[in-house]
Amino acid sequence: MMSEPVASHPSFLNLNGIVKRFGDFTAVDGIDLTVKQGEIFALLGSSGCGKSTLLRLLGGFDQATEGQIHLDGECLNGLPAEQRPINMMFQSYALFPHMTVAQNLAYGLKRAGMKGREIAIKVDDMLERVQMAHLSGRKPSQLSGGQQQRVALARALIKGPKLLLLDEPMGALDKKLRAHMQLEITRIIEDLGVTCVMVTHDQEEAMTMADRVAIMDAGRIRQVGTPQEIYEQPNSRFVAEFIGSVNVLRGVVERDRIDAVHLHCAELSGNIYIGHGLTCHIGQQLSVAIRPEKAALSRHRPAQSENLSEGEIVDIAYMGAQSVYHVKLSSGFVFIVNLLNSQRTMALPYQWGEKVWVYWAPDATVVTEAQ
Amino acid sequence: MKLNRIHWPSLSASTMVLGVLFLYTPIVTLIFYSFNGSERVNVWSEFSVHWYVELFANEALMSAVWTSLKLAVSSATMAVFLGTLASVALTRCGHFKGRYLFMGMITAPLVMPDVITGLSMLLLFVNMNELVNWPEGRGMLTIWIAHVTFCMAFVTIIISSRLRDVDLRLEDAARDLGAGTLTTFCTITLPIIAPALIAGWMLAFTLSLDDLVIASFVSGPSATTLPMVVFSSVRMGVSPQINALATLMILAVFITSLLSYQLVKKKAN
Numbered sequence: 001m002m003s004e005p006v007a008s009h010p011s012f013l014n015l016n017g018i019v020k021r022f023g024d025f026t027a028v029d030g031i032d033l034t035v036k037q038g039e040i041f042a043l044l045g046s047s048g049c050g051k052s053t054l055l056r057l058l059g060g061f062d063q064a065t066e067g068q069i070h071l072d073g074e075c076l077n078g079l080p081a082e083q084r085p086i087n088m089m090f091q092s093y094a095l096f097p098h099m100t101v102a103q104n105l106a107y108g109l110k111r112a113g114m115k116g117r118e119i120a121i122k123v124d125d126m127l128e129r130v131q132m133a134h135l136s137g138r139k140p141s142q143l144s145g146g147q148q149q150r151v152a153l154a155r156a157l158i159k160g161p162k163l164l165l166l167d168e169p170m171g172a173l174d175k176k177l178r179a180h181m182q183l184e185i186t187r188i189i190e191d192l193g194v195t196c197v198m199v200t201h202d203q204e205e206a207m208t209m210a211d212r213v214a215i216m217d218a219g220r221i222r223q224v225g226t227p228q229e230i231y232e233q234p235n236s237r238f239v240a241e242f243i244g245s246v247n248v249l250r251g252v253v254e255r256d257r258i259d260a261v262h263l264h265c266a267e268l269s270g271n272i273y274i275g276h277g278l279t280c281h282i283g284q285q286l287s288v289a290i291r292p293e294k295a296a297l298s299r300h301r302p303a304q305s306e307n308l309s310e311g312e313i314v315d316i317a318y319m320g321a322q323s324v325y326h327v328k329l330s331s332g333f334v335f336i337v338n339l340l341n342s343q344r345t346m347a348l349p350y351q352w353g354e355k356v357w358v359y360w361a362p363d364a365t366v367v368t369e370a371q
Numbered sequence: 372m373k374l375n376r377i378h379w380p381s382l383s384a385s386t387m388v389l390g391v392l393f394l395y396t397p398i399v400t401l402i403f404y405s406f407n408g409s410e411r412v413n414v415w416s417e418f419s420v421h422w423y424v425e426l427f428a429n430e431a432l433m434s435a436v437w438t439s440l441k442l443a444v445s446s447a448t449m450a451v452f453l454g455t456l457a458s459v460a461l462t463r464c465g466h467f468k469g470r471y472l473f474m475g476m477i478t479a480p481l482v483m484p485d486v487i488t489g490l491s492m493l494l495l496f497v498n499m500n501e502l503v504n505w506p507e508g509r510g511m512l513t514i515w516i517a518h519v520t521f522c523m524a525f526v527t528i529i530i531s532s533r534l535r536d537v538d539l540r541l542e543d544a545a546r547d548l549g550a551g552t553l554t555t556f557c558t559i560t561l562p563i564i565a566p567a568l569i570a571g572w573m574l575a576f577t578l579s580l581d582d583l584v585i586a587s588f589v590s591g592p593s594a595t596t597l598p599m600v601v602f603s604s605v606r607m608g609v610s611p612q613i614n615a616l617a618t619l620m621i622l623a624v625f626i627t628s629l630l631s632y633q634l635v636k637k638k639a640n
Contacts, residue, residue, distance in 0.1 A: 081546040094540035108548030
């Protein structure tokens, strides 16, 4: 998949059949996962999907009911949090309120038995790295959200952990600061080359920061891949709908050739043409996903006989960089199309109630799960 | 609109004045008469510090003050220690079996009439003395045990509610950075709940200093606390010495709260 700088550790972190039950409730239900050294790996899912539980199992705050965790060839099962070479940046940071920034950073080093001089050097070095040296004497309550985050990151990195865990790293920041800190944190982590597993419910955050993403649902992993793979080649309707918005159509296989498949689609009152071969049979039901930005609008009938339908614009959302058009097809299906506003003023903008054609290219479709 | 503006402030101001008068008139009267030269408590003659001199010469009273202070400090300290342990058990040990029973039993002394607590303590001490020869007779030790018992209930309420508010992620973070359970408790949890410990200690101190009923039940001839002395002397007529003593105590309380306020303000900056 991705070429990593250290190829000698194909699987630095290894999760094997991890199950965590709380009484009757199974929070994590059989997870197998490998993370490469130096990789930033994101666990993405909605709340209650088990991603936070999995992170706590990694951190050692809870122990797995079944399965093994190996880090750098060492089994972590049964080791409590204080003995694992893993540090965590907590959600809303969990900075010690009664200690200064420098004392917060020194805390972990003191526990490791380091002496004053050595601690001071390491703390100064780390504060420099996160650009917080000038505020080392402040209490956490006297810092802004972004500054608190830098301190929390520094505190999690100062012991030189083999694995860094981030729990909803941007959850407590406002939107503008978020974009800046995502890049900043990624830069610091990559500078140090530390392997990182993060948990988030924010897909944008996962896609910006992570090398690879795992989509979680109901305690299981639905798909693992690079952000691009997850977005462009979702392996199920669930993943397709979870990441971004998507138009999902259903079709019945009519013609199955080696390099193309024709589906009959009731919602489209026409056919869907898929420009690559599939393993399917005539009469089989398939789900087809089309991303809104991969479809286009036209006032005149496009010169293609498939992958198109006529409809009426029922809603337009102007969002600055792009506009979102809701087109109601004659079957009643509402098809969403995103158009980039590349010019400041369109000569003849589309209007509410206008009759338009929706169409897309044969390679724009992703066949998700056969039903 | 105009009506509101004129009437509400004057109403609230007069309510406040009435409230303050209600609370502080007795205290001001007490302080005033402590400087009274007359032998009779309610007749003013001249300014004098005569009763202060008398007070310090009154050995029985001074020894009772000393006994009460020792009791208050030691029972407050022990109550905070035990109350902290109980609070940790209630808030950090999950839902162990009998947790609700434990919680109810710890807080029961709050609603128990002092007379019942005192009587049951007395019966316990008498029986224990007969069975295991401990505690031998009644005195400081028995009052201390009784005071720790009922103060601990109050202290546990204060500390456990604060402990419940402490973000558990802070303790997780400490463990994550390599601190064991005990280190985490001493370096993170304790400093954060310190204000509750101090508040609990001060409340226990006051409760112990103030207690007359329970102490009367469980004290022996060797130990007489201040409230007991004051109460028994009042029955023979109020001596202005008591006014002087009370004035000194109010002064001590005033200075202590001023100092703690300054300390809190300094810490906040």
